[in-house]
Amino acid sequence: MAQIALNHVSKAFNNGSIVAVNDLSLEIEDEEFLVLVGPSGCGKSTTLRMIAGLEDPTGGDISIGTTRVNNLEPRERDIAMVFQNYALYPHMNVRENIGFGLRLSTDLSDADIEERVEDVASLLEIGELLDKKPKSLSGGQQQRVALGRAIVRDPEAFLFDEPLSNLDAKLRKQMRTEISRIQEQLGVTSIYVTHDQEEAMTMGDRIAVMNDGTLQQIGEPNEVYNHPANQFVAGFIGSPSMNTVEAEAVRRDGQTVLESVTSDAFTYDLDATGDTNADLPIEVGDRVTVGVRPEDVVLRAEAAAFEGQHHTTTVDVVEPLGSDNLLYFDVGSRTWTARVSPGFEPESGTSVHFSFPRKALYIFDEEGTTVESRNLADPAEARQVTHGDGGDGVVNT
Amino acid sequence: MPTDAYVGGEPEETDQSVLDSVPISFEMLLLLPSIATLAVLSIIPLVVMIYLSFHEVNFTPVNEVIFLGFGNYTQMAADGNFWNSWRVTLFYVAGSLGLQLGLGILIAVMLHRVSRGENLLTSIIIMPMMIAPVVVGLLWQFLLDPSFGLYTYMLNQVGLFVDQPILANSTSALVSIIIMDTWQWTPLVVLIILARVKSIPQHLYEAASVDGATGITQFRHVTLPLLKPAIAIALLLRSMDLMRYFAKVFITTGGGPSSSTKVIGLYVYERALRFFNLGYGSATGLVLLIVTILMGLMFVETIMGGAGDE
């Protein structure tokens, strides 16, 4: 097991016309599970492939353990990789597929190899598939074999490139837990690439968010969720995405108010709650983006339910999820989402009222950098905008 | 609670078409022209050939056909020339297949790695294939000519074949006709293999290199096994063609020196059309056909059988 370090790593394709990875520095601790997440084309696979040695960086250093590996062939790096499309050898049966790496890179006897293959197969519960060819396996079984091929070699590190994206939703969840369990059990340093933020949140010890080839933020899942470094991370992590609206800080009646730019649909009085805004680095006249997580939006049928400021809007669409309902409504020119309890299911077109606690507010400056992120010790604090129990008897959770 | 759903009635019987009452279907009618062509070109000659192989056919002084039973076949078994031709054919086919396949795989894999001008290179490489075999024979006869041939000249420079023309030595003559066919038909093997090489997904090589494979082990454990079906097809096509090898030998060595290059195709030709021994010629031709079919089946079974489920 080993730590992995990337030091100002860059990768350009086509003589520099495509910059896939731009000055990326990362340190992955020994035994850590790091998830590399970002939208399609942001350079995640390229990063992983550079660590594996399948792609040469155009700048910077990569080290595994205490060795600089830039000039080493993939086979000399002692890493194992799991590919999105499994990349199983079609002419070999499962047993040969799993044992192939051992056969090539170790001088174990056939009996020892056989034993280790059997061990791994039972760990992954594919013992009865050992004599089948990959073609006759289901997607989930193929992915287990690919996983087995990585595990059996007991490498310094696992590299996963979207290993679950070809599986259906249920299997994906199941394999997710399984990979986490196995990684923990074996304690192998792992880098896991995905574009699925949910996978990132649930699997990673830490998450590294990338966009356009640059690292946006690295941190623990909760930290990235609650304190995103910028508007991109805020929008990317969390589902449904954070609600945003562009606003301008104005002075009105001696109060600092955030007023939406596109229309007068939305104003938010920063001073109303009595919280101090002294350390908030916003000047009157500043353009900012206001953000609120869907679960922090409080919706009520009656205005009287709110103690303080609130806004009136019209419900566009209601999406029942069973455990919650998602309500879509317009704020300015943006569509906002609110996650409400399943009992609150207004007809679309009905007028409702919404608000959110001051502490739930995210503010991003014009460059998108986070000026303030939400400060809710307990998300249930959101309820406090209203009189204890809502007028319609619905409690938002 | 289960309830009885309404299930509709059976669909009504559709009217019988007029064509249904005719014993020959419309589809069979459409096949008729091709069946007729096939009959004229293949089936009838084959039947005639089988018939002739059991007879002795004489044209002079009068046309006569005498039934011999298996007479032609017993004669064949005792015919030293017949067995010699098979021996030559064996060397010739095995040598050509080995060379063409080895070179074909090598060139295809190298061509696949060429990043620029691959199409141009491919076009150049497949050119020999487009030349008629007779022309290839003439071309090589010219190149190997004892007095003005370019290759003769070059070999003479290093002290070879100074006292004897290349095609006058039984070993070098056999090697020459193998090289001629290899020159002409390796490109076909290249094309067949190249198509397959291109279809091997890149990520298999990546997985193998992470698994610890070097270039050579990748070739051995990934490329080669996945090429099996293509190799079988190449072997099948080339072996069938090589068995009836004729034109280039006919043009260059004429089977000599002293029958050392008299491949079975040439032998059959001589018996049937030069010595006009049609019955015996047909019998040898039939044996050639059967051997060719068996060989083809063997390639398909042994090589494709293992890789067929891929």
Ligand SMILES: Nc1ncnc2c1ncn2[C@@H]1O[C@H](COP(=O)(O)OP(=O)(O)OP(=O)(O)O)[C@@H](O)[C@H]1O
């Ligand atoms: N071999 C290549 N040649 C040219 N450009 C490439 C090559 N490989 C990747 N790129 C470019 O580099 C960028 C990053 O690609 P990469 O595959 O790393 O994205 P990704 O984050 O893995 O995306 P996805 O989630 O779609 O897999 C893309 O713009 C892509 O077009």
Ligand SMILES: [Mg+2]
């Ligand atoms: Mg990718």
